[in-house]
Amino acid sequence: MKPCPFIAVEGAIGAGKTTLATMLSDRFDIPLLKEIVEENPFLDKFYQNIEEWSFQLEMFFLCNRYKQLEDTGLQYVSRHQPVISDYHIYKNLIFAQRTLKGVKLDKYRQIYHLLTEDLPKPNIVIYIRASLETLQKRIEMRGRDFETAIDPAYLQQLIEDYETAFAELAEREPETTIITVNGDEMDFVEHPEHFEHIVRQVKELL
Numbered sequence: 001m002k003p004c005p006f007i008a009v010e011g012a013i014g015a016g017k018t019t020l021a022t023m024l025s026d027r028f029d030i031p032l033l034k035e036i037v038e039e040n041p042f043l044d045k046f047y048q049n050i051e052e053w054s055f056q057l058e059m060f061f062l063c064n065r066y067k068q069l070e071d072t073g074l075q076y077v078s079r080h081q082p083v084i085s086d087y088h089i090y091k092n093l094i095f096a097q098r099t100l101k102g103v104k105l106d107k108y109r110q111i112y113h114l115l116t117e118d119l120p121k122p123n124i125v126i127y128i129r130a131s132l133e134t135l136q137k138r139i140e141m142r143g144r145d146f147e148t149a150i151d152p153a154y155l156q157q158l159i160e161d162y163e164t165a166f167a168e169l170a171e172r173e174p175e176t177t178i179i180t181v182n183g184d185e186m187d188f189v190e191h192p193e194h195f196e197h198i199v200r201q202v203k204e205l206l
């Protein structure tokens, strides 16, 4: 018997995670676990001054996701019920390794490993890989005020960090199925056939 699906959609900022996760949740009738962005008190300040606010922001994301995934474990995974989320907890480490340095990064890493070691892990990860140009276009189209301050160099670094992190994940967790979506070419919003292609890939795993 195939394991009960816990699907996570990942990719750098604006790649289309929430959009794709929502579409898949509707199509497969699987509950959606969505990141709450609007109530984050640090994001605005963070984009104005990354060095000053990074530790608070990374800890805030970590604690929120910890709570959400702890609940998910109890509500879905341990009851063998499928679930889909628009993030993987691993993104915390990807971002923190870019935004934190020295002692703070060391402390963060310890807390991250302590908190995440017994959290439920997705067994299917959809990784949307997209270029700087595509991400900038989508971030602009979405029009969140605080994201106008995102430095293109930061975004480009994140794209590269995601590439490295996903190569490491594939090696470390061969039991996790990673579906890579080319976000520059696959426009699952405008082209239904692109969405159907992803649906078929997921269906084979269910």
Ligand SMILES: Nc1ncnc2c1ncn2[C@@H]1O[C@H](COP(=O)(O)OP(=O)(O)OP(=O)(O)O)[C@@H](O)[C@H]1O
Residues within 6 Å of the ligand: 011, 012, 013, 014, 015, 016, 017, 018, 019, 020, 086, 138, 139, 141, 142, 186, 187, 188, 189, 190
């Ligand atoms: N494949 C796509 N084609 C065209 N537009 C898209 C596509 N995917 C997402 N969009 C649009 O791009 C914007 C960003 O998408 P979305 O919010 O899903 O990204 P995200 O990866 O969840 O972002 P974040 O990293 O901030 O959580 C939205 O306006 C969305 O409608």
Ligand SMILES: Nc1nc(=O)c2ncn([C@H]3C[C@H](O)[C@@H](CO)O3)c2[nH]1
Residues within 6 Å of the ligand: 013, 035, 037, 043, 057, 058, 061, 091, 092, 095, 096, 099, 147
């Ligand atoms: N620094 C940092 N660490 C994270 O874990 C993290 N997760 C998401 N984000 C940013 C991207 C979008 O602007 C916005 C919504 O996803 O929040 C993060 N930023």
